[in-house]
Amino acid sequence: MFNEWFGLFFALINFILVLSMYRLFGKTGLFVWIGFSTVMANLQVIKTVEMFGMTATLGNAMYGTAFFVTDILNEKYGKDEAKKAVWLGFFTLLAMTLIMQMVLLFKPHETDFAHEALSTIFSFLPRIAAGSLAAYLVSQMTDVYIFTYLKKKFPKENQFWIRNNGSTMISQLLDTLIFTSIAFLGVFPMEDWIQIFFTTYVLKFFIAVLDTPFGYLAKRFPVK
Secondary structure, eight states: OHHHHHHHHHHHHHHHHHHHHHHHHHHHHHHHHHHHHHHHHHHHTTOEEEETTEEEESOHHHHHHHHHHHHHHHHHHOHHHHHHHHHHHHHHHHHHHHHHHHHHHSOOOTTOOSHHHHHHHHSSHHHHHHHHHHHHHHHHHHHHHHHHHHHHHSOSGGGHHHHHHHHHHHHHHHHHHHHHHHHHBTTBOHHHHHHHHHHHHHHHHHHHHHTHHHHHHHHHSOOO
């Protein structure tokens, strides 16, 4: 059960760091976190682990914080700021992918020890990035518009959990389907792909619920 308990602790640390960035740097900190989280999530997702007896990928907690951040931006600053954050994350991931593919083209020195390790991680990145870019843009925009719709239907302060969880859980299902299809279909056996799809969405669902109290804390922070 180490992975399960450590995964919970890991997710909590992620959300605490998001709140710390917001508390210290205001809205700018949230925008910075969007770029950081999209890059980190796409590096972590390459690693597979066993959780609850099934195959799962890492990166779900970090990726979940990106949706958490756009929901905070939408809640406190409006839809346009949330959409701006989505495009920032999209461009950051695109730029990282392009730059690292160019880095791999450099001929390593005979004393170099890092090229093979970098190649192992980043040579797989284009397919991961293609799936992530498509899933990220579609699901994040879906999240923004669903959150905005739910904000009109459930505008009360104590109804934030409906806006947050409703938008994230629907958009994360779409995200998981698009990403796992592009990134992993044909790479893993179908049985493993189904497990990855199922566990990935379940973990994202759990993380969406977990971020709700942190969202209420973020709502209390003064707008800078």
